[in-house]
Amino acid sequence: MFVLSGLFGAGVGAARVARQQARIAADFGALAGAARALQDEAAACARTAEVVAANGARLVRCRLDGLDVLVTAQLIVEPLPGLRRVATATSRAGPLRG
Numbered sequence: 770m771f772v773l774s775g776l777f778g779a780g781v782g783a784a785r786v787a788r789q790q791a792r793i794a795a796d797f798g799a800l801a802g803a804a805r806a807l808q809d810e811a812a813a814c815a816r817t818a819e820v821v822a823a824n825g826a827r828l829v830r831c832r833l834d835g836l837d838v839l840v841t842a843q844l845i846v847e848p849l850p851g852l853r854r855v856a857t858a859t860s861r862a863g864p865l866r867g
Contacts, residue, residue: 783848787856794826795842799862802831802838806863813838829857837863 802817814831821828821842830841841859848854 783846784854784856787844787846787854788858790824791826791842791844791856792858792860794821794824794844795840795858795860796862797821797824798828798831798842799838799840799860802840803836803862803864806833806836806838830859834861835863837861 798817798821801820802813805813805816810831810833813833814828817831817838817840818828821840824842826842826844828840829843830839832839839859839861841857844856846854846856
């Protein structure tokens, strides 16, 4: 019983960590892409893909909305053998308004 509880806790913990890693990858990717938003969407999204991959995630979607970069990153985690979870996060970055 304790072993099952421990395995369940490890699975939940791994899923939470994966969600946080996906969020970080999306945030950093959006910031990196926003720095290239003045060039064009291809340059912004290429840089975004590099940063997302460097953070261990996969770029699912990247697009420019004006000077804002919208990024969706995905991370697949297998906390236990046979148990596969996908963590997805979306982030937006661009210039200050106001």
